[in-house]
């Protein structure tokens with residue numbers, strides 16, 4: 808087959824989101840299947856990627872620039888879904904973080920960190936980018952606490 812007409816996925820080439828142009832995170836098929844319909848999941852080739860740009864309307868895409876929008880995906884985390892939780896695995900919300908900061912003890916945050924480290928934690932499937940949510944949640948907590956002057 809003529810290579811010019813068959814754009815083969817090349818793992819050395821950065822996977823750029825067709826909408827915002829930023830590099831995506833490679834995600835497993837199981838992760839994508841947990842967040843979109845079967846038909847949508849089958850519309851993407853492998854490898855497939857998650858777009859990490861907060862405001863981008865693309866959730867998943869592949870190297871042939873086929874994409875699934877955030878509107879067609881479900882259970883995305885904030886801010887990809889402005890109404891979504893911070894952590895889909897354990898349901899930690901923005902309000903929980905505010906409550907932790909108000910109380911001066913990050914009880915809820917610590918619980919998420921503890922549970923994420925347990926065997927069988929389902930982050931890889933439940934989190935839209937297939938990564939444990941701990942780093943993202945902690946980053947948000949520190950930023951939010953600084954914003955609130957805590």
Ligand SMILES: [Zn+2]
Nearest residue numbers: 824827858863
């Ligand atoms: Zn994007």
